[in-house]
């Protein structure tokens with residue numbers, strides 16, 4: 001990637017997203033002016049390729065602007081292949097090795113963007129996510145990338161070249177990059193376009209589902225959880241052999257917070273969540289100690305020292321525990337309490353879906369793509385990058401890192417075509 005100096009940023013002219021009417025030919029046309037598309041555009045254009053970016057939204061990089069609460073968690077210092085979900089867990093390795101978190105951080109530094117680290121290596125802008133979007137747009141400006149927003153793509157066909165029919169006219173190109181992202185937050189412009197294009201060219205799709213999304217409940221469980229809305233506590237949650245230790249938040253609809261968002265990407269309908277409400281405490285030892293120190297204390301009072309007060313009666317009621325004095329607790333009851341607090345089992349009825357999901361799990365099957373270039377193995381010149389591909393990051397900056405890495409891989413591959 002050609003990193004951009006501060007001087008170049010100041011010298012930047014008008015925004016590059018200006019409509020240029022008429023049929024024109026480009027080295028590459030990128031569909032989707034999001035994180036991956038802009039990364040790919042700047043990379044290919046930096047090596048002299050003519051690049052057109054098309055997007056149906058009113059401006060580029062909308063998800064970048066709202067990400068990380070407006071501060072964009074742009075990468076994670078500890079990014080490895082283990083932070084990604086994919087039918088082929090090795091697929092992301094090549095792209096991450098060629099343009100990893102360190103490379104993006106170096107570019108951020110060189111661009112003079114100040115940032116800070118939060119827990120688990122998550123990096124955020126100090127000021128605004130707009131800094132990252134401006135950084136991505138800078139090489140697009142410098143190297144003449146055309147960005148057309150408000151553009152509906154009607155068809156993508158391939159003969160000798162690719163032909164695109166759009167609401168802004170027809171365009172042809174040597175290659176086409178699909179960077180239309182996932183299905184989450186349709187009201188921000190997310191569509192299934194990329195998956196439909198993949199299918200129309202005969203590529204296999206790994207069934208998409210909402211990921212990094214809050215859980216919902218029905219019936220009396222929903223009613224009970226609702227009474228706890230607003231309460232947050234650090235837990236460890238497990239499902240399908242995966243565990244995450246982060247905060248859990250009770251909401252009016254069910255459960256959210258980083259721990260629940262993380263595990264939601266693995267959860268499947270019908271699965272139970274195994275929640276350790278006290279991951280850092282051995283409740284058996286704790287009760288034994290309290291029994292010695294305060295035998296007259298009520299069980300509920302003592303448990304309230306460890307978990308939020310409002311949660312205690314709900315747990316006790318649902319597990320037919322009576323609120324007795326500690327000295328009256330038998331060994332079996334202590335074991336029952338330990339089991340409950342270390343393995344609280346809940347079965348969500350679903351998730352909030354794409355309306356609030358941060359990502360889509362699944363997408364274009366990685367078996368269909370070269371891991372070095374992101375190009376289709378079947379269709380020469382057709383690339384898929386970013387979230388539309390079956391590579392989904394954990395929460396914490398990994399999804400953007402995948403957008404940068406895969407965008408760079410495709411951009412370099414396009415640059416290499418003579």
Ligand SMILES: Cc1cc2nc3c(=O)[nH]c(=O)nc-3n(C[C@H](O)[C@H](O)[C@H](O)COP(=O)(O)OP(=O)(O)OC[C@H]3O[C@@H](n4cnc5c(N)ncnc54)[C@H](O)[C@@H]3O)c2cc1C
Pocket residue numbers: 031032033034035036037054055056057060061062063064066067068069072073074075151152153179180181182184185188189190191192193357358359385386387388396397398399400401403
């Ligand atoms: C609320 C929220 C916060 C997030 N915060 C973070 C974070 O802090 N860190 C992190 O790593 N990840 C975060 N993510 C995830 C991250 O935003 C995505 O993984 C990332 O943007 C994917 O990049 P992409 O380029 O593949 O897709 P996108 O950035 O979504 O870009 C896709 C582009 O394609 C365009 N498009 C879609 N359909 C069509 C069509 N039919 N025709 C033309 N154009 C089309 C869209 O308008 C969009 O501009 C967040 C997601 C959400 C929803």
